[in-house]
Amino acid sequence: MLKPEILDPQGQAVQRALPRLGFDGIADVRQGKRFELEVEGPVDDAALARIHEMAETFLANTVIEDFTVKVES
Amino acid sequence: MLKPEILDPQGQAVQRALPRLGFDGIADVRQGKRFELEVEGPVDDAALARIHEMAETFLANTVIEDFTVKVES
Numbered sequence: 537m538l539k540p541e542i543l544d545p546q547g548q549a550v551q552r553a554l555p556r557l558g559f560d561g562i563a564d565v566r567q568g569k570r571f572e573l574e575v576e577g578p579v580d581d582a583a584l585a586r587i588h589e590m591a592e593t594f595l596a597n598t599v600i601e602d603f604t605v606k607v608e609s
Numbered sequence: 610m611l612k613p614e615i616l617d618p619q620g621q622a623v624q625r626a627l628p629r630l631g632f633d634g635i636a637d638v639r640q641g642k643r644f645e646l647e648v649e650g651p652v653d654d655a656a657l658a659r660i661h662e663m664a665e666t667f668l669a670n671t672v673i674e675d676f677t678v679k680v681e682s
Binding site: 537547550553554557559561562563564565566567568569570571573575576577583586589590593594595 | 620623637638640641642643645647662667
């Protein structure tokens with residue numbers, strides 16, 4: 537997701553459109569990216585550390601974006 | 610996220626680039642969108658139903674995309 541201090545024109549456009557479309561009560565909308573990675577082998581601490589590094593160096597632009605890594609089965 | 614049967618060229622490009630960048634052991638990569646909505650008032654069943662409708666009719670293209678709604682505090 538874009539860092540909170542970075543302007544998000546896509547999210548703003550969605551937020552402004554919602555009342556027009558009949559959806560009220562949404563205070564803020566932010567739009568971002570999501571990657572689903574399928575890991576070969578066990579998702580242990582070493583694999584998670586590698587994925588964290590991958591996200592930091594390659595998948596996210598950490599100048600303007602934050603990221604979180606979550607494990608789902 | 611794109612439905613499993615829909616081709617994801619962005620995800621494929623990422624997956625192919627990873628070994629070149631020194632990251633092995635990733636069997637598949639899918640790229641999709643993520644929206645963070647800040648809700649005014651309580652996130653009760655009625656609010657969740659509205660957000661589900663919003664996602665289905667406006668945020669996702671359900672012809673080619675699946676979506677899930679998750680509550681975070």
